[in-house]
Amino acid sequence: MAKTQLNVRVDEDTARAARERALERGMSVNRYIEELVRQDTGEAGHTFVEAAADFMKQYESVFAEEFGAAHEGRGEGSREHRNEGRR
Known part of the structure; x- marks a missing residue:
């Protein structure tokens, strides 16, 4: 610039x-x-958000692998499981 x-x-x-x-x-x-x-x-905040979004795109598969497995492994303690009895 x-x-x-x-x-x-x-x-x-x-x-x-x-x-x-x-x-x-x-x-x-x-x-x-x-x-x-x-x-x-507000440019600094906007720049940070853009950089964070780029980071997440770059490492999306790593996060999905790490945290997706943790979410699926919750079993009976998961929100989905707790809500089944309410339907």
Whole structure:
């Protein structure tokens, strides 16, 4: 993605806080501000959901094998079994 320069004026306390927080996180002030804006606009959350969906697609068979077998093996304790007597 192409970068655009944005000049912002803030008071000295805000500038100091931004520098300190960026340093604590091991990133530049530019990157810190960029991430704050993304979080505020919801882009970070949307990106996370997309990445999680991609992960699940990639490992769907592994999860199905692992957890599908566990679900089938519940026997009498399963919800399906408990609900049979209610029908």
